Structure formats: structure tokens, C-alpha cells
Amino acid sequence: MISIKDIIVKKFGATSLMSINRIKTIANQIKKSSISNKKLVIVVSAMGSETNNLIDLVNSISKQPAPRELDMLLSTGEQKSIALLTVALNSIGLKAKSFNSHQSRILTNNLHNNARILEINTKEIINALNENYVCVIAGFQGLTSTGDITTLGRGGSDTTAVALSAALDAKICEIYTDVDGVYTTDPNIHSDAKIIEKISYEEMLELSKLGAQVLHPRAVEIASKFSIPLVVKSSFEDGKGTIIREKEKNMEKFNVKGITVDHNIIYFSIEKLPKDPNICYQLINEINKKDISIDMVIQNLKNSEFNDLSFTVSKDHFNQVKKICATFLNQYASSLLQYSSLFSKISIVGIGINNHPEVLADFFQCIASLGLNIECLTTSQMKISCLMNKDFSEKAITALHDLFFSTHLNSKNTAI
Amino acid sequence: MISIKDIIVKKFGATSLMSINRIKTIANQIKKSSISNKKLVIVVSAMGSETNNLIDLVNSISKQPAPRELDMLLSTGEQKSIALLTVALNSIGLKAKSFNSHQSRILTNNLHNNARILEINTKEIINALNENYVCVIAGFQGLTSTGDITTLGRGGSDTTAVALSAALDAKICEIYTDVDGVYTTDPNIHSDAKIIEKISYEEMLELSKLGAQVLHPRAVEIASKFSIPLVVKSSFEDGKGTIIREKEKNMEKFNVKGITVDHNIIYFSIEKLPKDPNICYQLINEINKKDISIDMVIQNLKNSEFNDLSFTVSKDHFNQVKKICATFLNQYASSLLQYSSLFSKISIVGIGINNHPEVLADFFQCIASLGLNIECLTTSQMKISCLMNKDFSEKAITALHDLFFSTHLNSKNTAI
Numbered sequence: 001m002i003s004i005k006d007i008i009v010k011k012f013g014a015t016s017l018m019s020i021n022r023i024k025t026i027a028n029q030i031k032k033s034s035i036s037n038k039k040l041v042i043v044v045s046a047m048g049s050e051t052n053n054l055i056d057l058v059n060s061i062s063k064q065p066a067p068r069e070l071d072m073l074l075s076t077g078e079q080k081s082i083a084l085l086t087v088a089l090n091s092i093g094l095k096a097k098s099f100n101s102h103q104s105r106i107l108t109n110n111l112h113n114n115a116r117i118l119e120i121n122t123k124e125i126i127n128a129l130n131e132n133y134v135c136v137i138a139g140f141q142g143l144t145s146t147g148d149i150t151t152l153g154r155g156g157s158d159t160t161a162v163a164l165s166a167a168l169d170a171k172i173c174e175i176y177t178d179v180d181g182v183y184t185t186d187p188n189i190h191s192d193a194k195i196i197e198k199i200s201y202e203e204m205l206e207l208s209k210l211g212a213q214v215l216h217p218r219a220v221e222i223a224s225k226f227s228i229p230l231v232v233k234s235s236f237e238d239g240k241g242t243i244i245r246e247k248e249k250n251m252e253k254f255n256v257k258g259i260t261v262d263h264n265i266i267y268f269s270i271e272k273l274p275k276d277p278n279i280c281y282q283l284i285n286e287i288n289k290k291d292i293s294i295d296m297v298i299q300n301l302k303n304s305e306f307n308d309l310s311f312t313v314s315k316d317h318f319n320q321v322k323k324i325c326a327t328f329l330n331q332y333a334s335s336l337l338q339y340s341s342l343f344s345k346i347s348i349v350g351i352g353i354n355n356h357p358e359v360l361a362d363f364f365q366c367i368a369s370l371g372l373n374i375e376c377l378t379t380s381q382m383k384i385s386c387l388m389n390k391d392f393s394e395k396a397i398t399a400l401h402d403l404f405f406s407t408h409l410n411s412k413n414t415a416i
Numbered sequence: 417m418i419s420i421k422d423i424i425v426k427k428f429g430a431t432s433l434m435s436i437n438r439i440k441t442i443a444n445q446i447k448k449s450s451i452s453n454k455k456l457v458i459v460v461s462a463m464g465s466e467t468n469n470l471i472d473l474v475n476s477i478s479k480q481p482a483p484r485e486l487d488m489l490l491s492t493g494e495q496k497s498i499a500l501l502t503v504a505l506n507s508i509g510l511k512a513k514s515f516n517s518h519q520s521r522i523l524t525n526n527l528h529n530n531a532r533i534l535e536i537n538t539k540e541i542i543n544a545l546n547e548n549y550v551c552v553i554a555g556f557q558g559l560t561s562t563g564d565i566t567t568l569g570r571g572g573s574d575t576t577a578v579a580l581s582a583a584l585d586a587k588i589c590e591i592y593t594d595v596d597g598v599y600t601t602d603p604n605i606h607s608d609a610k611i612i613e614k615i616s617y618e619e620m621l622e623l624s625k626l627g628a629q630v631l632h633p634r635a636v637e638i639a640s641k642f643s644i645p646l647v648v649k650s651s652f653e654d655g656k657g658t659i660i661r662e663k664e665k666n667m668e669k670f671n672v673k674g675i676t677v678d679h680n681i682i683y684f685s686i687e688k689l690p691k692d693p694n695i696c697y698q699l700i701n702e703i704n705k706k707d708i709s710i711d712m713v714i715q716n717l718k719n720s721e722f723n724d725l726s727f728t729v730s731k732d733h734f735n736q737v738k739k740i741c742a743t744f745l746n747q748y749a750s751s752l753l754q755y756s757s758l759f760s761k762i763s764i765v766g767i768g769i770n771n772h773p774e775v776l777a778d779f780f781q782c783i784a785s786l787g788l789n790i791e792c793l794t795t796s797q798m799k800i801s802c803l804m805n806k807d808f809s810e811k812a813i814t815a816l817h818d819l820f821f822s823t824h825l826n827s828k829n830t831a832i
Contacts, residue, residue, distance in 0.1 A: 054496075058503055061500060061503050062503050062507040069502045072499065073503075079489075083481075083492075089482070091477055126687060147519055
């Protein structure tokens with residue numbers, strides 16, 4: 001039997017597999033790392049734009065393909081990748097074996113296109129590792145108890161990699177991507193953005209939820225739950241990347257870890273709901289039932305008669321949420337439903353932010369000094385988020401980054 | 417429970433699925449036929465040149481990919497097709513469900529790239545038919561008992577369709593293709609070629625083996641074994657096509673059914689083998705063990721000391737057979753192995769040919785009158801085959817077709 005602690009899981013995303021040449025490069029990287037790490041599990045996405053191409057293809061037949069059939073279609077993308085990467089590994093002398101969704105036994109619920117992992121039966125993978133195969137696993141996909149293929153939705157391959165790491169009790173899970181780590185903010189927006197060397201699960205979770213594209217929050221959640229150290233690094237160049245792990249004691253001091261912006265949101269506001277606290281809860285519950293995350297929930301006591309409710313959801317869920325709200329609000333004649341895609345959500349994230357009121361004050365002052373308006377603002381233990389007109393979001397990000405990472409770098413904000 | 421006799425299996429090949437528009441057309445055809453046929457099972461190939469594209473892709477990594485991984489890769493082609501066709505069927509109001517190799521439960525041996533079907537567990541398909549789904553099945557692929565994906569080799573989707581027809585006890589199996597039936601010879605070679613309205617399994621088997629591309633011999637064999645009527649027709653235009661079924665009494669009279677040419681052959685000749693009849697058998701057995709068909713086997717008694725052996729195989733197996741022969745002949749120092757790809761195999765096929773010596777005489781005379789040489793010739797109950805220089809094969813085909821289908825049409829050769 002293997003010492004199960006020796007397993008390393010590596011995940012390569014679409015950009016890392018853009019071409020046959022990239023696949024060959026990845027294969028060589030894997031071979032190099034196989035010298036010191038005997039038990040390798042590789043999780044791959046579909047190649048480059050393959051998934052989007054498949055979606056375009058099916059949409060030219062129907063804009064609303066049956067979710068089961070969409071998963072049947074999309075899962076071919078990763079299946080292609082595992083076969084090609086395995087052949088590339090073989091061709092440079094590495095024993096390797098591919099596993100599609102039927103073979104990796106990643107069991108999910110039957111929520112097609114956005115399924116949740118329930119259980120992983122690792123027997124076959126462990127057997128293959130014991131026979132010294134590098135196991136190449138199709139990310140993003142799973143299987144229901146009745147044998148239907150499911151896909152895991154956005155960030156699905158990250159989720160596969162981390163869930164497999166947990167199931168295999170892997171030593172570490174390495175996420176290879178097209179950037180060289182997690183940045184203090186989007187380097188495309190601010191050239192001063194810096195790589196974060198280490199960050200806690202909690203902080204990374206907030207950054208991910210708030211729009212840092214590099215890692216999906218579900219993956220971070222699972223890593224946190226099972227204490228799997230995650231490393232995010234570039235598949236294009238060497239570098240330490242960012243390590244995500246349990247928070248350390250010295251992480252507790254005041255510390256802005258990153259600044260994010262999310263343009264992919266819709267802002268819903270509902271005015272004139274009856275003044276029954278249950279009503280807001282019921283509506284939010286309807287949305288949650290569809291497994292749709294909502295954020296920046298604000299409930300206003302406008303006057304003695306009515307309640308107002310506002311929240312944001314991802315644009316991907318716009319139609320669904322609109323429908324849920326409209327149906328739900330049918331029973332409340334007075335209510336007024338509005339939505340807008342004009343806003344971006346800007347957030348600063350760091351453990352203990354809420355215990356340092358000066359951060360909020362600095363935040364307000366910084367935005368005010370730019371002459372910008374904030375639509376609404378929420379705070380929590382670890383973040384401050386605001387909605388702002390899209391057109392001014394870059395300006396705000398740049399100013400906030402200068403404030404917290406240049407001016408304050410050697411004073412308040414010590415532990416990048 | 418359904419009356420199982422109501423099931424119709426339809427197979428659509430690569431050219432029938434060349435584009436999204438073709439898929440929509442096929443979907444409409446299926447919908448039309450679903451009005452009178454309640455239980456439809458559709459078998460599909462990969463779209464257009466998809467399979468070749470996948471082969472090119474993997475060959476740009478390795479010329480000899482692991483057979484298991486090649487199957488993992490190639491099977492994605494049909495999986496794409498089943499999902500897209502199912503979506504197209506749904507979009508025009510037909511209840512449909514796709515089945516990939518893990519779901520159709522077509523169990524094969526583990527001879528990757530050229531697997532044989534062992535058993536089909538039709539339970540899931542029957543259940544879906546009972547729930548009024550059109551079942552859309554990935555052709556060309558199967559599953560080993562250990563859950564590995566296999567592919568069935570050339571003509572694999574035809575084989576899937578016929579084997580499924582047998583397992584489901586289907587009323588008929590319709591093979592839709594880019595030609596409107598089986599022709600007396602290749603219409604590209606001779607414009608007088610005619611569609612054969614009906615033909616026996618045995619004759620079709622010979623035509624298929626001898627190079628008629630329209631249907632794979634394995635598919636014909638299975639249809640014959642289980643008495644499944646086969647129809648070959650065009651997916652592009654209406655027409656009766658060709659029906660292939662049990663031979664009828666009046667089929668027994670002299671009757672040339674078709675003339676074929678096969679350029680895809682290699683001619684092996686081995687001179688100076690020891691004069692032990694077992695040796696030829698042993699070599700042929702070595703080749704058979706790899707599931708490679710050999711044809712036109714001729715054993716010559718050259719002199720009192722040695723045996724000569726010659727035979728043809730498909731070009732696809734050239735390297736394999738060359739290796740087998742070389743290894744085998746190592747022990748016989750005197751032996752001399754030669755091979756050539758300069759020849760084409762021309763054959764005429766029809767039940768009872770061998771009982772009518774005048775056919776052979778006419779055949780010889782026709783070739784001789786053209787001034788052409790024959791390298792070698794074999795006859796059997798149902799065919800006459802000869803090898804001839806490739807460059808002259810079209811000339812010979814044209815003359816033979818004129819002889820048997822124009823001159824003789826109303827005289828000797830009555831039952832087209």
C-alpha cells in the first residue's frame with residue numbers, strides 16, 4: 001500500500017491546455033515533478049475555448065438545451081484533454097491512465113450544469129496509484145447515482161481537484177493557471193498589484209466570492225473544510241505562487257489582503273414589501289433553494305408601513321432570479337421590483353477589518369475624495385463591499401490599492 | 417410493457433451529421449417517422465470529419481497512442497453527436513435521451529480500437545422506450561467488463577446499430593448514409609451502376625468484404641446471424657434503398673449481384689517455405705489471433721522441396737502483418753518474404769457463381785480482351801476475385817459491369 005500522504009494533486013486549467021504544444025509542456029512539467037513525487041493525480045479542464053465552442057454549437061440548435069444533454073456534451077471537452085495529456089505523458093515515458101466521469105466515481109447530486117459533489121469512491125484511483133500510474137482525471141464533471149453525467153458549474157475543475165485532494169488525503173493541491181498567484185488586486189487594473197504569498201482560507205474565500213477569478217469559492221470552501229493546503233501558481237513560468245492554508249496567529253493583526261471588483265452582478269431592489277420580517281426571509285429562501293448565491297443583502301425600514309429589500313446576484317442567474325421574484329411578489333400588490341446591471345461591486349478583504357473602524361473611515365474618505373457616489377455598502381467581519389457605477393470602478397480600485405498597499409504598506413497593513 | 421416488435425433502429429453516419437443544419441434535418445426526418453413508429457432507437461457516428469480530426473490531434477503528440485487512451489479520445493466524437501441530436505429532437509418537441517458507452521451497456525472484449533461486442537444489457541434502453549423516449553445511442557463504442565471505453569474499429573457504428581437491433585429484437589435496422597443504396601458497382605467508376613433492390617446477407621457480406629464501403633461486413637454478419645432485415649438508404653433524399661435479408665428461393669438462380677474493387681490491400685507472398693502443411697496454417701493462425709482478416713490465400717506447390725504462400729490483407733494491418741511474418745519466418749532461413757501495394761482486388765459476387773463455369777470463362781475472356789494481366793485469382797461459392805495492377809482496375813470494372821449488367825441483363829443475369 002502507498003503512504004497516502006505522498007499524493008499530490010495538480011490541476012491544469014483551460015489556458016494551460018490551449019494547444020498540443022502546451023499539453024506537451026505540461027507533460028514535461030509533470031514528468032519533472034514526478035521524480036520527487038511518486039504519486040501524482042492530475043485534474044484537467046477542457047482545452048482552451050473548447051467548452052465555449054461546445055456551448056455555441058448547442059446554442060445554434062437550442063438556447064435552452066436539456067441540462068442532462070448539455071452535461072453529456074460539455075463533458076466531452078475534459079475527456080478529450082485527459083486522453084491527450086495521458087498520451088503526452090506516455091510518449092515521454094511516464095506510465096499514466098485517464099479517468100472520465102464514469103471512472104473517477106465522483107458522485108454528485110442530480111442538479112445538472114451545477115451539481116454538488118456528494119462522495120468520491122477513490123478505489124480505482126488508489127489502485128492505479130499503487131500500480132505507479134499517474135492518474136489523469138477529467139475535472140468539472142461527475143456522475144449521479146443513476147449514472148448520468150453532471151457538470152459542476154463555474155470553477156468546476158478547481159472543485160474537482162480540491163475534492164479529490166480531500167478524498168485522497170493529499171499532501172497538497174496545486175492549481176496551475178495563467179497567472180502566477182493571487183494578487184492584491186487585478187494587475188490589469190493596477191500595475192502595482194502584488195502577489196500575495198500566503199493567505200488564509202477565509203480571506204481567499206472572500207476574495208473569490210467577490211470576483212477574484214483565480215479560484216472558485218467552492219474549491220476554497222472544500223479546501224478549508226478538509227485543511228488541504230492549496231497553491232495557486234503559473235503553468236507558464238516558475239514561481240512560488242500563493243499558498244492558501246489555515247490562518248496563522250500573526251495573520252490576526254489588521255491586514256487588508258486584497259481588493260476585488262466584480263462587474264458580473266445584477267442589483268435587485270424591491271420596494272414596498274409588507275412589514276413582515278418573514279417575507280424577506282421567504283423570498284431569499286426561494287432563491288437559495290435554486291442554489292443561487294446572493295450577496296449584499298440590505299433590508300431598509302423605509303417607513304412605518306413597508307419594508308425594502310435589495311441584494312446582488314451573479315448575472316448568470318439574472319433570468320432565474322427575476323422569475324422567482326416576479327412569481328413571489330405576485331401576492332404583494334404594493335411591491336415594486338427593480339434591477340440594474342449598471343453597478344460594479346468593489347470590496348476590500350482581510351481578517352479583522354471590522355475590528356478596525358479606521359479602515360471603514362479610510363475607505364469612505366478615499367471614495368469621497370474621488371468625488372464618487374456609493375449606491376450601497378455592507379460590511380462583515382472580513383470585508384467591506386460597496387456598489388458603484390461601473391464606469392468609475394477602476395478609478396476607485398486604483399485609489400484604494402494605493403491607499404492600502406502603497407501608503408499603508410509599512411504602517412497599518414503589515415502582513416501581506 | 418412495449419411490444420418489442422415495434423422497435424426500429426436507425427443509424428446515421430458521419431456524412432449525415434456533417435453540420436448543425438444536417439443534424440436538424442435528421443431530427444426532422446426522425447420526427448416524421450416517429451408518427452407511425454412509436455419506438456425509435458437512433459445510433460449515430462461522430463460528426464463529419466471529427467474522428468479523423470481527433471486522430472490527427474493525437475498523432476501530433478504520438479504516432480502510437482496507447483489503445484485505451486485512443487478509445488477514450490475517439491469516443492468523445494459520438495458523445496458529442498448524441499447530445500446535439502438529442503437537443504435537436506427535444507427542440508422540435510420529441511422526447512429523447514442520449515446514451516454514451518457507459519449507459520448503453522454494450523459490453524465488449526478488451527481489444528481496444530477493434531473490440532468485439534460480447535453482450536448488450538438493454539434494460540435501460542427498454543425502460544426509456546417504455547417512457548416514450550427516442551433513445552439516441554453513441555455508435556462505434558462499447559465498454560469492457562472493467563469499465564474501460566472501447567471502440568469497434570471500422571464500420572463500428574453499423575455494427576452497433578445491427579447488434580442493438582438484435583439485442584432489442586427490432587423489426588428492422590435502417591442504415592442512413594450518403595448514397596441511396598447498394599450499387600452493382602461503384603457509381604464513381606461506372607455511371608451505369610444500378611441500385612440493387614434486394615440482396616441476401618451472404619451476397620452483401622461478400623460485397624462488403626470485397627470493398628463495397630457502404631456497409632461493414634461485421635454488421636452484415638450480425639444481421640444475418642439474427643435475421644435482422646437491413647435497409648441501406650440515403651439520408652439526403654427519399655428512395656427505397658437496398659434491402660438486405662434472408663435469401664429467397666428465386667435468388668438461387670445464376671445471378672451476379674455486384675462488382676467491387678478494393679485498392680486498400682497489401683499483397684504478401686512468401687516463397688520457399690518448408691514443405692510442411694502445418695507451417696502455412698501456423699502463420700495464418702498467428703495473423704488470425706490478432707483478429708486480422710486475410711483473403712485470397714493461395715498455396716502453391718512450386719517444387720518438391722518448398723511451399724509458397726500468398727495472401728492479401730487490408731493496408732490498415734500492413735505493419736502488424738509484416739511484423740508477424742518476419743518474426744514467424746525467422747525460424748525458416750530459406751524463406752523469402754515480399755509484399756506489394758501495387759494491386760487492386762476486383763471481385764464479382766453472386767449466389768451460385770461457382771456452379772456456372774461460364775461466368776469464370778466470361779470473366780477471363782473479358783479481362784483478356786482488354787489485354788490485361790491477372791496476378792492471381794481465387795473463386796468461392798459466391799465470388800470470383802482477382803488481383804490486378806491498380807492502374808487498370810477501373811478499365812476492368814467498366815468492362816465487367818458492361819458484360820454482366822448490360823449485355824447479360826435480360827439473358828443470363830436475371831435477378832438484380
